[in-house]
Amino acid sequence: MKEQKIFFGSNLKFLRERRKMSQEELAKILNVTRAKLGALETGHTKSPQPEDYIEISNFFKISIDSLLKVDIGKLGELKLRELEAGNDIYVKGGNIRVLAISVDNSNTEHTEYVPVKAKAGYTGGGYSDPEYIADLPKYKLPHIPAQGTFRIFPISGDSMLPIPDGSDITGQFVEDWSSIKPDTPAIVILKAQDFVFKLVTFQQDGHILLQSLNSSYAPYMVEAEEVLEMWKFYAYTSRDMPDAATDLSTIIREIRELKSTLGK
Incomplete structure (x- = not known):
């Protein structure tokens, strides 16, 4: 240990x-x-x-x-002010901790990337270890808001089509899970499991409903205590292009639906 x-x-x-x-x-x-x-x-x-x-x-x-x-x-100075305001403890589902981040020489937060090979270490305790987070690859992405903490996670599978398998999802850290709107797309870090990218709805009884954009996947519930972190969808990058024009119209329609959900 x-x-x-x-x-x-x-x-x-x-x-x-x-x-x-x-x-x-x-x-x-x-x-x-x-x-x-x-x-x-x-x-x-x-x-x-x-x-x-x-x-x-x-x-x-x-x-x-x-x-x-x-x-x-x-x-960074922003995080220090949050600490002093009493926002250093995040309590949801029995988890009590402070978000581990890394900063550059000007105290600006990095956008860390959690590669596939680092997933096990991240869910195994690295997510709350400042030294582990400091060792992750770091990027400066354009148009990232100054407010908030952002991190990039790779996804696999077709459960969130039209966002393709192998995409990298940039997410914004969610401090209060109960504050998110229903059907918010987010990366959810679960105990002893892989990351999942789902539409998230927080239930009043403390459970969390996870749904896929791909209707062939059935929605399911998890207990809040099984969730380590939640990162609200901000953007994604992909190296794949649609194979056919007929597929393109479907992708555009579903992306518009996703944007509409985000707008709400």
């Missing part, structure tokens, strides 16, 4: 310096000595008291879970 890296000390120093505070100033606010604060930042205090975690979490308005598990210094 991979050892969990703890970022508490480096996060504490980063957050203090981000507010342009000296150790003396922060120590006074937290009611600790400067020496103890210095030890906390360097990791020389191996077992901080629970009260220390609580006081620091309350002051910076960032959860203890994030202070321990997330390398906050690698997050």
